[in-house]
Amino acid sequence: MRCGKGEEVIMSVRLRTRPTLAGQMLVLQLAIVIVVLVAVAAVSLAQSAATFNRVEGRRVTLLAEQLSSSPALRFNLRNPAPEETLAPTLQTSLAQSGVSSITVADSGGKVVAATNPTLIGTDLTYGDPSGDKRRGWSGQLNGELVAQVPVLSDQQETLGDQIGTVMVGEHSPSVLQRLRGASSYLAIYLGIACVLGLLGSWLLARRIKRQTLGLEPREIAGLAEHREAMLYGLAEGVVALDPHSRVTLVNDVGRRLLDLPEDAVGKSLNELGIEGRLREVLSGDDEARDAVVVRRGRVLVMNRMSVLKDGRSLGSVTTLRDRTELAQLERELGSFRSSAELLRAQTHEFANQLHTISGLIQIGEYDEVVTYVGALNRYRESLDLTVTRRVHDTTVAALLMAKSSLAAERRVELRVSERTTLLRLDPSLSADIATVLGNLVDNAVDAAAQSGTPLSPAWVEVELRQDAASVEIVVRDSGPGVAPELAQEVFAHGFTTKAAAEGERGIGLAMTRMICRRRGGEVAVTNLDEGGAAFIARMSTQRTPEGAR
Template identity: 60%
Template sequence: MPARPTLAGQLLVFQLTVVLCVLAVVAALSLAQSEATFNAEQGRRVTQLAERLASDDLVRARIIEPAPSQTLAPLVQSTLTHSQVASVTIADADGTVLVSTNPLLVGTELPTGDPGVFDGRGWRGELDVGRGRELVAQVPVMGAGGAGGTGGGNLGEVLGVVMVGQDSQTVGERLVDASPNLLLYLGVASVLGLGGSWLLARRIKRATFGMEPREIAGLAEHREAMLYGIAEGVVALDSAEQITLVNDVGRRLLDLPADSVGRSLDSLDLSGRLRDVLTGVVTGADQVVVQAGRVLVVNRMSVEKDGRDLGSVATLRDRTELAQLERDLGAFRSTAEALRAQAHEFDNKLHTISGLIQIGEHDEVVAYVEALGRQRRGLDVSIDGPIRDKAVAALLAAKSAQAAERQVRLEVAPGSALGPLEATDSADVGTVVGNLVDNAFDAAAGGDDAWVSVEIRETEGGVDITVTDSGPGVPPETAQEVFAHGYTTKAAASGERGIGLALTKLVCEHHGGEVTVANTADGARFSARLPLAPGALSGFGPPTEELTIHKGVR
């Protein structure tokens, strides 16, 4: 199989063809210009000679006399010799050639370009006159009406025709006449054209890294297959922060329009933490971003060549489902920790009862057991009374055990009330409560008289959740970004932690609600609003008896 021509070879052939075509056009134009110049100059010359000869008194007087060739032949030959033309011919009024420097024309009919020449009109053009093609001028000989040999014929009468011709130029003669240096010019142009074509071919070959068109096409096909075949989103930006490439997954994850390529991040309303990560303001691997109701993990890589910043490429992974699994796992972990805390507390109580029995303090054993029973009933009243949804109540009971383990006082605020919910709504309310309480535990733990207050209230069409802690609060500079970044209130001391608050925001926004944070005199207060569908709430109102406060006990 013959080898395919290279890209450089194809370009060289193409450019050579273009150069040759240009040279051919230039040569044709030069020939046309040379021909036009020759016809103009020589045409005027032969016309002047013909007019001069036709107005000669001798020609007028002798052309109508018998045997005019004997008297006109010397004049014709003299004109030919002195004027250096190709032919001189004189014909009578009938068109018969009387005398000519071309003997073959004598006695024949004069070839004419325009029959009107015998009516007194002159003509100039090219004709075949026997020996070849000539540029000729034909001028009528007009009677002057003179006497005494000064002229013949009546005034205005056509006595004959004078024709003076000059040989037409050949192509070679035209090229020579066009310009003495035309061939040199064409040669220089050819060399420059070939040299430029060769340099252009080399430059293009370097720019394409030596790859041929079929290889470039293959790379483009592979790139398209890779970009649109992977499950991750890909977004490429140039140095001006304009999108140069985005695949379908990236467009879906960021909710971008179909014409996003070529537009800037500002025009696409991509701001906040997502913009900071895409532009490199925030660096690091696996950056968590909440965008368009999704939890995204973004990795960005800068692209440079020869020290020039060409932009960046970012990959996006949708971790919303993984975050949901993490949330579920967190619920199981919370339950396990609650069981561990309860088991630890139960061991302490059993050890206390065992010690009292061993020292014979049987009355103290009875009193201790009764106190535990009252405490259990108090816990049931403080949680199960106002919180009638079993899942949420169980979650708060488990959190109370964790609070005791971490030496934090967990309070259910007076006025809290929540009736039974649908299973899905109950899970979402539990997610918000659990994440906010865990975040509050992290912020408050370790402080003096640490406490966390939880308030859950039914409102018209939804549930309001407020969690307040005794921690250091939220730094003002991160208060607006805390949910997007996934910070906790403990971020003031320990930096970034997980995506618990981001999940809380997602759950609230999924229901059409919101979650906000504010600093109080005691610490941070998180307020969440979850609108629920009609019929999801039971209409359960606040309890009639005053709620008690559960304190953690070790």
Template identity: 70%
Template sequence: MKPRRPTLAGELLAWQLVIVVVVLVAVGAISLAQSAATFDRVEGRRVTELAEQLAWNPLVRSQIDRPAPAEVLAPLLHATRTQSGVTSVTVADVRGRIIGSTDTTLVGTPFPAAAGEAAQARGRSGYLTVGGTRELTARVPVLGAAPENHGRLLGSVMIGVAAPTVGERLVGASSYLLGYLGVASALGVLGSWLLARRIKRQTLGMEPREIAGLAEHRQAMLHGIAEGVVALDPQLRLTLVNDVGRELLALPASCVGTSLSGLGFDGRLYDVLAGGDEARDEIVIHRGRVLVLNRMAVVKDGRPLGSVTTLRDRTELAQLERELGSFRSSTELLRAQAHEFSNQLHVISGLIQVDEYEEVVRYVRALREHRESLDLVLPSLVRDTAVAALLTAKSSLAAERRVRLRLSERTALDRLDPLDAADVATVTGNLVDNAIDAAAAGGEGEAWVEVELRQDASSVEIVVRDSGPGVAPELAREVFTRGFTTKAAQGGGRGIGLALIRLVCQRRGGEVAVANTDDGAMFTARMSIGRLAHEVMETL
């Protein structure tokens, strides 16, 4: 049969009882110390006064230097002891020999350690062993009063009172001490029992081994899940973070207990972690990672206890989304071109049906000249085939949205490395898509989008202007961290397109910025290319 383990309430009660016993012993010791101090002070003063009175007694002063004074002094010494309740009364001559005492066995013996002090005519009080009993004594010199020996040291008087035992001191400390100790014991036991019950309720009835197992399971769960977990108290201090959260936020090992501001968090990440409301699927770009944050406030009985935020790393997913977006964009471009060709075929078919053959020839010639002009201008300015093909396809998409896509005369882009061309095409395509959306929603007037590509030995600069309403000033800084498109100017947001643009530029040692012009918004993206770009990406 397995031995029964003690319960949490039982252990707490036992320890509390031990504490109560220790406190009671300490109280008793303090009471004894106070009682001893009181006895020394009160009785020391009393025996000193009695000794002084006896030393100034005329009978003592006249008989102390006479022969055989014991018989004369004995009645006085016994009367003094009886009346004052002291333990012993002793008289010694100037040589330190006892000449009279309430204990007759001491007559003729040396005065206990008093000869030197008596000879110096000084009094003394303290503990001495007299006749086998430890006493609190007071010794006073006896000085002559007769003209022939006036002021001369004649001997000493000592009066002692027996020191009380520990039991006597304990009883004398306070007549109510035992009652006090009993009441304190009862209150201590009752308080220990109530405390044990309260702790039992607060731990939901779990025993220490169960609490320890629960803590171990929690640690295993926190450090075993693939998401980051960050817990903050109401003062925005970090109280808990698992390994994934520490890695995603690049936190030091000793980060627990540090405030958010002390960890260097600011901007969008600080706003989400420290926000007062719950956050759902908030996108934050932090140290080259695309993070999705979900924050939940922790409240118990109406009292805020802090918050818990989970973090998911969507960087790889965002890359896949970007690749999927490129396929979706290609499909949309093909659909737009098919729609454009379909409209042109419908026009040609209609002209044939009404026998306008010459008009058909003129219409086809106009279409061919328009296509040839675009095919001639674009390759001369953009020599990279991937980027040129992208802009050609985007022109069809813009035309379908009634937006004119034009290429700046300052554009000059040479053939790029395939990896460089892919990133340049990604950034250009996303910026053009957002610009087309903004221009199409711009209202009255001609809707247009202008693309300018400039290249030097180590970098490419992409500038996209549109005739849209621009970006709201309060969103100009956050448009890339929140993942808004230029539709954010009207209060809407979608996806993380611009956030991905910034991520691509940062990985290539560049940056992207937005500014409002007189006509609309202007996005400028810069990124390094060639060997410099590869060196930058290897260091990240």
């Protein structure tokens, strides 16, 4: 769906007018600061009101008790016109105490004297909710802080009877008066708090802006959506680690290739049981390029890149590609290449033999021609008889014949041990044994050819042993042997015997180990006492479950 230029302009204006993340945070923090300041002011007013009620309540109560216990007031209450005799006393008390009002009522609750003359003759309002006039009471009444105290008779015949009530009132200050009466430093405190709140809000907004790399929430959400779509849309696996080798991200392809659990994120490599070559590539200090790792029957090609920001390591990101099928194709291509090499070697061998025969004919040595042809025929028959008599599986026998020619071209003698015994095998097992044997023989020929001399001819010996449950392949050579520290790494790291000395990584021996383990066996290497190495591979003749490791 395409938008016109007008719509694009409107959308861009809306995006520009939308408040930024820093602006939103600043407004939010300002609102919080204002709410806090209002709450502080409310608490201050509440404390001021409580202080007023407590202090002034005691004062007006004390004044009311003094007046109620005054003999003059008791005497005047019994007079026929108490308002005339009590008025001076009330005005004097009002002036001396500074209260707002003083009211005196008789035993019936009718006001007989007051500093406010308009109240004389009216009924006194009692604040006690129980309505008991003989009880003293203090509290807020009609906007005033009031204390009401009963006046008791001191006459012998009416001793203890209530003859009246004294009420002293004090006006409660307004909110503005309370603010004025509060601490003189309250405004300063509130101002300082406001400034600090504004400064903190601004600093927080800047920090969030810096941590989000200047991105707004909508941009961050868009990046997250694009990242999810990219990670889970890739055909390659992606694994991200933090500096402590904990998994921070892994997509579905990476989880499947590495056989990781659903809750792998947040766990370390130790907790996930990742060891060996795979661990070295994932958590290695150096960036890996096209590193080959065999993981539970899969051939993985991995590329690792460290993530740095401002010179600080944030972890690493590793991509994984499944090359198991490609490795299988390479292995099949290798078999075709091996066949082509065999034909070339045989062609070269036959050409040399024909040249020799042609030369003998040209110089007239006809008897030597017959002798030479007979010797060649006996050697071929001897080799064929040796291999076919001990190896009854045609695939493996043909492989040994082919490798013998290739070894001879490189001046390496390929021998079949007299202890060799191999019967006809199941086609699938025969193919796996041929693959393992061919790989081990090629590595052995490479190693022996490098160390062969005229005084010490190079050789490779093959021994095949079979029992009811397994087949054992032993390939010995006269090469330099394998360094003890590489005895396990040549398999775990995917070294080939030729590349082990050069430090290059391949998948030849790693594939050999994978086939052996798939067949319920193992492969190992040891050095011979007389020099050279011996590779020993074992495979079960029984069928193994699909996917067994």
